Amino acid sequence: MSRTAWHHGLMATRRSPVGQVTRGTTGTNRLRRVDRWIARHPALRGAADPLVVDLGYGASGVTALELHARLARARPDVEVLGLEIEPARVERAREQLAAVRAGTTGFDPGARVSFGLGGFEVPIAGGRRPAVIRAMNVLRQYQEAEVADAWGRMCDRLAPGGILVEGTCDELGRIMTWIVVGPDAAPRTLSVSLRLAELERPAIAAERLPKALIHRNVPGEGVHAFLAALDAEWDRAAAVAPFGPVHRWETALAALSAAGWPLQARARWRLGEVTLPWSAVAPAT
Secondary structure, three states: OOOOOOOOEOOOOOOOOOEOOOOOOOOOOOOHHHHHHHHOOHHHHOOOOOEEEEEOOOOOOHHHHHHHHHHOOOOOOOEEEEEEOOHHHHHHHHHHHHHHHOOOOOOOOOOOEEEEEOOOOOOOHHHOOOOEEEEEOOOOOOOHHHHHHHHHHHHOOOOOOOEEEEEEEOOOOOEEEEEEEOOOOOEEEEEEEEOOOOOOOHHHHHHHOOHHHHOOOOOOOHHHHHHHHHHHHHHHHHHHHHHOHHHHHHHHHHHHHHOOOOOEOHHHHHHOEEEEEHHHOOOOO
C-alpha cells in the first residue's frame, strides 16, 4: 500500500475505478494501531450498519482480514469490504479469502469479509454507505492539491455520522499518523501513534505524516510547532526515563497539555498515541 501506478487517475470514467495503483506494500499487523483505534470509535460502535471499507489494501488482502478480526471484538456484526483498483490484487485477495473459508488459516472461516474492484468512488452494492472508510498509505504519491478531491469523493459515500480515516505508516506499523475526516469532507483530528520501546524522538512521525500535512512541517505551520513542542517535552522528560518509555511519554504529553496544546483522549496516551483537533495543525494557507 504505497506507491506505483494506480494509473486510471482522477480523470477516470464513471465505470473505471478512480485513483492510482499503490506500490502494494502490505505487512501482517502493519495497521494494528489504527485498527484498534477504529474499534473504539463511536462511528463504528454506534453504526446502524457496521460496514467498513478497507480502501487500497494492496498486494495482499491480509489487512482487511485483520481489520475484521479486530473490529469484530467490538462489533461482532461488523462487515469489511476490501477495495482495490488493480484486478489482479482483487483476484489474489479472493483466493486468500477462499483459504480462510476452507479453515486453513488463523482467521475465522465465517468472517464477514469480501473483496471488490473500486477506488475513491467507493462502489458498494445496494447503495449501502459505510460507517468507516480506512484509506492508509493511499495518498502518498498524490500532490497535496489532490487530497481534498480524494477526500470529497470518499466522504460522499459515508453514512451519516461515518468517518474517513486517512493516513500513513512505516513498513512495520511502528510509526503511524492519521486524519479523521467527516461526511462533509472536513478534517476533524490528527492522531500520532508510535511504538514507544526504543523510541529516540517523537518527531520521527514527521516522516510519516499524511499527504495533507507532510509538506507543512516547516516553521510557521501548526504541525511543525506541535512536533517541535513534542520533541522538546520528550527531551525534558528524560529525567523520568528510568521509569520506562510509557511514563516518559505521558509526562511529555502532560506538559504539552499544561502548555495549552488541546490534546485529546488522555486514556490512550499510554499506548503511544496522541490526538489533537485539526484546528491545532491545519495548514496556514
